Amino acid sequence: MAADKTTKLLAKQLFKLSLVNGTVSPEQVTGVLGWVEKHQPRRTLALLKVYQHLVVTELAKSHARVEHAGPVASATLDAIAAALTKKYQRAVTATAVPNPKLLAGLRIRVGSDVYESSIAGQLASLSV
Amino acid sequence: MSNVIAQIEQQIAQLSSKATKKNTGVITAVADGVAKVEGLSDVMYNEMVSFPGGVIGIALNLGEDEVGCVILGDVSNLKAGDEVSTTGKLLSIPVGKAVLGRVVDALGRPIDGKGPIDAKESYPVERIAPGIIARKSVNQPLFTGIMAIDSMIPIGRGQRELIIGDRGTGKTTICVDTIINQARINKVGLASGDKNFRPVYSIYVAVGQKQSNVVRTISALEAADALQYTIIVAATAGDNPANQYIAPFSGAALGEWFMENGMDALIVYDDLSKHAVAYRQISLILKRPSGREAYPGDVFYLHSRLLERAARLDGKGSLTALPVIETQAGDVSAYIPTNVISITDGQIFLETDLFNQGIRPAVSVGLSVSRVGSSAQIKVTKQVGGKLKGELAQFRELAAFAQFGSDLDAKTKATLDRGSRIVELFKQLQLNPIAIEVQASLLWALQKNYFDSIEVKHIVAAANSFKDFLTTRKADLLTKIRNEAKLSDEIEAGLKAAGDEWKNTFSAK
Numbered sequence: 001m002a003a004d005k006t007t008k009l010l011a012k013q014l015f016k017l018s019l020v021n022g023t024v025s026p027e028q029v030t031g032v033l034g035w036v037e038k039h040q041p042r043r044t045l046a047l048l049k050v051y052q053h054l055v056v057t058e059l060a061k062s063h064a065r066v067e068h069a070g071p072v073a074s075a076t077l078d079a080i081a082a083a084l085t086k087k088y089q090r091a092v093t094a095t096a097v098p099n100p101k102l103l104a105g106l107r108i109r110v111g112s113d114v115y116e117s118s119i120a121g122q123l124a125s126l127s128v
Numbered sequence: 129m130s131n132v133i134a135q136i137e138q139q140i141a142q143l144s145s146k147a148t149k150k151n152t153g154v155i156t157a158v159a160d161g162v163a164k165v166e167g168l169s170d171v172m173y174n175e176m177v178s179f180p181g182g183v184i185g186i187a188l189n190l191g192e193d194e195v196g197c198v199i200l201g202d203v204s205n206l207k208a209g210d211e212v213s214t215t216g217k218l219l220s221i222p223v224g225k226a227v228l229g230r231v232v233d234a235l236g237r238p239i240d241g242k243g244p245i246d247a248k249e250s251y252p253v254e255r256i257a258p259g260i261i262a263r264k265s266v267n268q269p270l271f272t273g274i275m276a277i278d279s280m281i282p283i284g285r286g287q288r289e290l291i292i293g294d295r296g297t298g299k300t301t302i303c304v305d306t307i308i309n310q311a312r313i314n315k316v317g318l319a320s321g322d323k324n325f326r327p328v329y330s331i332y333v334a335v336g337q338k339q340s341n342v343v344r345t346i347s348a349l350e351a352a353d354a355l356q357y358t359i360i361v362a363a364t365a366g367d368n369p370a371n372q373y374i375a376p377f378s379g380a381a382l383g384e385w386f387m388e389n390g391m392d393a394l395i396v397y398d399d400l401s402k403h404a405v406a407y408r409q410i411s412l413i414l415k416r417p418s419g420r421e422a423y424p425g426d427v428f429y430l431h432s433r434l435l436e437r438a439a440r441l442d443g444k445g446s447l448t449a450l451p452v453i454e455t456q457a458g459d460v461s462a463y464i465p466t467n468v469i470s471i472t473d474g475q476i477f478l479e480t481d482l483f484n485q486g487i488r489p490a491v492s493v494g495l496s497v498s499r500v501g502s503s504a505q506i507k508v509t510k511q512v513g514g515k516l517k518g519e520l521a522q523f524r525e526l527a528a529f530a531q532f533g534s535d536l537d538a539k540t541k542a543t544l545d546r547g548s549r550i551v552e553l554f555k556q557l558q559l560n561p562i563a564i565e566v567q568a569s570l571l572w573a574l575q576k577n578y579f580d581s582i583e584v585k586h587i588v589a590a591a592n593s594f595k596d597f598l599t600t601r602k603a604d605l606l607t608k609i610r611n612e613a614k615l616s617d618e619i620e621a622g623l624k625a626a627g628d629e630w631k632n633t634f635s636a637k
Contacts, residue, residue: 008193109152112167114213117147125148126139 003046010041011050015058022090024058061111064092067099068106069118084110151214155179156194158206161368162413165195165212174254176215181205184235185212186219186370189414196414198370200235218254221378222247223385228329231346231360234371234378239362251381253374257436264442266473269504270328270394273309273561274302276491276554279513279571280520281476284504285328285392286440288449290468292460293478297490299452300341301558302476303396304348306450307332309561310394311354326445329386330358331395333379335372336402339364348559365402372406380437380447387439387447395438399452400431404464421463431464432471460495474498487551488558493520507614509564512571516550523547549579552587565609566595569623572615578627582634590634597630 003011014036018028032051041047064084066077081094092110099107105118153167163185171177177185177197183206189196199206200219221236226247231240238245266284283289291299310328317325332349334342342362349355359382363375376397386393397403404427411424419425431451438449451472453465458480460469469475474497483490502510522543530536530544553574556562562570570591573579582590598606605622612619 106147108147112152112169114150114152115147116150121148 003043003050007043007047008050011047011054014047014051015054018055019058023062024055029055057111061088062090062092063110064094065109066094066096066106067102067109067118068096069098069100069102069104072096072106080108084108153195153212155206155208155210155212157208158199158203160409160413161199161203161370162410163197163199163203163206163212165197166193168195168212168214171195171214172218174218176217176219178213178215179206180210180212184219186374187214188410189416198373198410199368200370200374201368203368218252219374220250220252221381222249223251223382224249227359227382229356229358231362232378234361234363234367234375236378236382249385251385253377253381255381255384255437257433258439258441262439262441264440265503266440266446266500267503268326268392268440268446269501269506269564270306270392270448271309271313271564272302272306273312273563274305274489274491275556275562275567275570276489276493277302277476278564278567279509280493280517281474281491281496281498282501282505282509283448283450283498284440284501285448286438286446287474287498287500287504288435288438288451288472289498289501290451290453290472290475291478292453292455292465292469292475293490294455294458294480297478297480297483298488298558299454299478300345300398302478302489303332303398303450303452304345305559305561306330306394307349307358307396308352308354308559311349311352311357312561312563314357315353326392327357328392328394328448330354331361331379331383331393332358333361333363333376333395333397335363335375335397335399336365336406337362337398339366352559369406369409372403373410376400376403376434380434383447384437387441387445389445390443391445392448393445394448394450397434397449397451399454400434400468401452401454401464404430423463427464428467428471431468435468435471473500486555488555491554493517494524506564508568508609508612509571511615512568512575515575516571519543519546520550523550545580545584548584549574549587552584553579553591555588562595563606563610565606566598568609568615569598569606569626570594572620572623573627576624576627578631593634594627594630597633598626602626 014032018024018032020028036044036048064080066072066080077094077096081092084092101120103119107118107121108115151168151170153165155163156166157164171187171190173187173190175187177187179185179199183199183201185197185199187195187197222245224247226245230238230242230245233239266286268285270283270285271278272283291302293299307330310330314327317327332345342364346360349358361375361379363371379395383393383395404423407427407430408423412418416424435449435451438447440446451468453468455465456462477492477495478490479492482492526540526543527547553570573594579587579590605626609619
């Protein structure tokens, strides 16, 4: 069931309530879910889907997915996390995900930003 | 072989090991040439967005949750879930003289099979029009080669003159004739070696036209050897609406290059009715609020920002625009026609009735006007054609009245005779522009009553005969008229001698 305007608006309000100091708070999310369960607003499923999407998008902004080909030292991950924390002015954590398709180098995804420093990326830019 | 390796090495040397940042998003829906994208948090308005498979899109709707992109290319391989990324660039197309003689699509890619275009520069498709300070008033003529227009509704370089009329009334013909005339003038001017001669380069933008019509136009330009001074931007009816929407702006960018580099250019938008329809389609899919006739609220701004880019710049060149609007059943008060009429500096209205009566070009003198062109008209045309519009208006009024009775006084009869001769004289075959000096000579002959003794039905033949006589036997006189651009005593004496001589030969036939 697609979410209508009212449902989207309510989901956004609930999402705002889930933030503490600009970051998603697990306690607040639990509270919001409890409220939804108790009051069963209209289009609950659509509401929860929109709400989930908003939370996931927000969490992705604080999480760096570091794709790599070859080994990555934990010190490198820490350095990446520190650099991104400084850049985005918010706490950013980093997780390593192996991706042999990169051939060599790294690809870091934070929210909708992608930092590319891989051989695969360079080859792709050559083909353009 | 070594050349190929050198090229690869050059490309590799250009590669940087630095990390590149791009902003990405995910397609959530694709429909009718428009993609809804989630993400793209840093995208700018009108920024080029890169879709999988090298397809380019433009971000047109920046919503809170999603971005609406029009796709300029094949949408068949795009699907929900595909990743897209920003490019940080505004849409731009290759410009310059290298594009002359070529047929390109809305993105400036060649579609004529003549190989790649070796353009050194590119211009953004969307650009703010020149401001007030940079502009200069229109006072240089741009001859269409169509006698009815050059004598009564003159167009100046940097002017926006609307060509409006029902389907099949000869709108495109007027535009193509004008382009052919520019090519003819360019050839004569460049061959003369005159350092002050300023050629006019033409750009023909086909929006939503049938491909067969575009081919016909290209063939006509090729046959007249005018393609070398012309660029054709084609976004035909088969192209997606996004390409049709962007094509006039691409054409304007091509014209701006000539204008910015001290040259003169002419751009034909054929036609803006179909452009508005393409924009309406995009806007409706983007769920923008619709207004009158379901057009979006900014359809006026769509055309005003396009046509404002036509200008004459101080110390630089000019861009003259001939937008075309197709009316339905002659209704000039419809939404898009009134919009474009109010934006442009005049309009040439073509009437179906006149066309069907065999009066071609079917220019309605009463409804056509050029608001700034008269200051661009050369003196000789003013001298010989200054009273024509009034005479024709009187003729139309009296002709309607005279239908009810046969007893007419001598003055009325004389006005009707003169009017019917003017109407006949203005009849002109398509793809056959007349040089301004020949036009002036013909009008001079009319004013001096050389055609009065000739039957009205023979006026066209007489005019053609006089034209041939002048071009073949009085070329020096025509050159003098062209160079001096005014009717001096010497020229008038020459015309009188030529007229008398021709009259004898024509009468003898």
